[in-house]
Amino acid sequence: MARVFENVLVFDGTGSSPFPGEVRIEGNRIAAVAKGSHKISQEGAEVIDGQGATLMPGLCEPHAHITYPDMLKLRELGDTPPEEHVFVTMHNARKMLDAGFTSLYSAASSKPRTEVVVRNEINAGRIPGPRFRAASPEIVSTGGLGDERQLHMYHQGIELIADGADEVRRTVRMCIREGVDQIKINISGDNFVRLGQDGACTYTEEEVKAAADEANERGVWLSCHSRADKSVRMALKFGFRVLYHCEHSTDATLDLIEAAKDRIFLAPAIGANYRLAHHAQEWGITHDVADRMGVFKTIEQTAQTYNKLRKRGVRVLPGGDYGFIWNPIGTNARDFEYFVNLFGYTPAETLSAATMLGGQIMGMPDLGLIKEGFLADLLLVDGDPTADIKILQDQDNLLMIMKDGAYYKAPRPRRKAGKGSARTREMADA
Numbered sequence: 415m416a417r418v419f420e421n422v423l424v425f426d427g428t429g430s431s432p433f434p435g436e437v438r439i440e441g442n443r444i445a446a447v448a449k450g451s452h453k454i455s456q457e458g459a460e461v462i463d464g465q466g467a468t469l470m471p472g473l474c475e476p477h478a479h480i481t482y483p484d485m486l487k488l489r490e491l492g493d494t495p496p497e498e499h500v501f502v503t504m505h506n507a508r509k510m511l512d513a514g515f516t517s518l519y520s521a522a523s524s525k526p527r528t529e530v531v532v533r534n535e536i537n538a539g540r541i542p543g544p545r546f547r548a549a550s551p552e553i554v555s556t557g558g559l560g561d562e563r564q565l566h567m568y569h570q571g572i573e574l575i576a577d578g579a580d581e582v583r584r585t586v587r588m589c590i591r592e593g594v595d596q597i598k599i600n601i602s603g604d605n606f607v608r609l610g611q612d613g614a615c616t617y618t619e620e621e622v623k624a625a626a627d628e629a630n631e632r633g634v635w636l637s638c639h640s641r642a643d644k645s646v647r648m649a650l651k652f653g654f655r656v657l658y659h660c661e662h663s664t665d666a667t668l669d670l671i672e673a674a675k676d677r678i679f680l681a682p683a684i685g686a687n688y689r690l691a692h693h694a695q696e697w698g699i700t701h702d703v704a705d706r707m708g709v710f711k712t713i714e715q716t717a718q719t720y721n722k723l724r725k726r727g728v729r730v731l732p733g734g735d736y737g738f739i740w741n742p743i744g745t746n747a748r749d750f751e752y753f754v755n756l757f758g759y760t761p762a763e764t765l766s767a768a769t770m771l772g773g774q775i776m777g778m779p780d781l782g783l784i785k786e787g788f789l790a791d792l793l794l795v796d797g798d799p800t801a802d803i804k805i806l807q808d809q810d811n812l813l814m815i816m817k818d819g820a821y822y823k824a825p826r827p828r829r830k831a832g833k834g835s836a837r838t839r840e841m842a843d844a
């Protein structure tokens with residue numbers, strides 16, 4: 415099946431300005447890209463008149479938690495039985511695709527096999543969902559981020575608790591046996607669960623090394639929760655590929671991050687904190703409560719750190735930790751606005767991070783750009799998101815969603831253009 419999108423504004427994902435042009439798709443790949451009109455062959459193709467809408471690569475969420483049921487407390491993850499949890503995850507996969515996210519790199523599953531089975535069903539074409547790299551649960555120490563237990567009562571959240579190098583090693587081996595694509599380990603604590611713990615490590619070097627040795631030996635990727643400066647250094651030392659948060663990094667640590675920039679990815683996951691600080695009053699998180707939780711301080715520190723990282727050319731991706739009631743699954747595009755407003759990115763730089771760097775974090779060198787030979791994961795957007803990045807927050811602005819060359823959402827008319835619509839020539843002729 416060949417398709418040509420004509421009369422579109424092409425945002426190719428590199429970060430350069432969008433240009434009026436046309437794009438030909440053959441099968442699941444981009445066959446040709448041209449500036450202007452009628453430069454590429456329309457032979458044997460369905461022709462879609464984009465009516466000036468923007469054609470861009472599909473979005474990537476680099477810190478996905480699609481096992482999260484838009485919850486108030488982490489404990490709700492443990493309260494959800496495995497059977498129901500598979501459905502929660504399956505529905506969330508579809509919600510992400512509805513929101514234009516054609517790739518998900520997970521930052522932890524709530525149960526060892528939940529994401530693995532959903533990934534397998536998506537890959538087999540039996541349920542809709544984005545391309546999906548499935549993760550282990552968060553591997554944490556006693557008292558670390560995710561340990562929901564009380565001394566008198568057992569609770570389960572998103573964690574697998576492992577203390578000591580041997581237990582960490584065994585837990586990593588088990589997750590790999592069950593089929594995860596990446597291991598997630600919480601090297602530092604977090605104010606969200608225990609105030610003042612975001613600057614402290616909850617694992618020793620010996621434990622982190624044990625996890626890293628096992629994953630590296632088996633070719634499985636490593637991601638970590640690392641707010642504390644020391645945790646970032648450990649992650650760099652032991653070959654972690656994806657580092658989350660990192661806002662306590664000193665300038666000396668930022669030098670180390672910059673030196674490793676060709677092999678690592680960072681994601682601050684600012685949206686969860688931003689929404690908690692400003693949009694969670696309804697759930698009892700008043701300004702005072704948020705302040706006591708240290709949320710405003712975290713946001714300020716994250717803004718400082720990521721303004722520096724942007725200037726150092728480190729691969730930083732927007733998104734992360736959506737799936738709480740104040741930042742539900744599917745609203746992830748809000749993070750783009752925070753990158754612009756808090757970190758000094760331009761909209762085009764932000765969208766390049768969400769698309770081009772998205773392909774890179776997924777480990778797919780032919781994903782994330784509108785370029786000849788690349789995989790056809792594409793969005794047709796009503797308007798120009800490089801002029802107004804907020805338009806991606808409204809799913810009605812997504813006129814078409816394509817994954818792997820197939821329509822998930824077939825082209826529909828532009829809403830405001832007035833004259834004509836995004837429609838196929840066949841449809842017009844019919």
Ligand SMILES: [Zn+2]
Pocket residue numbers: 477479521734735
């Ligand atoms: Zn997370």
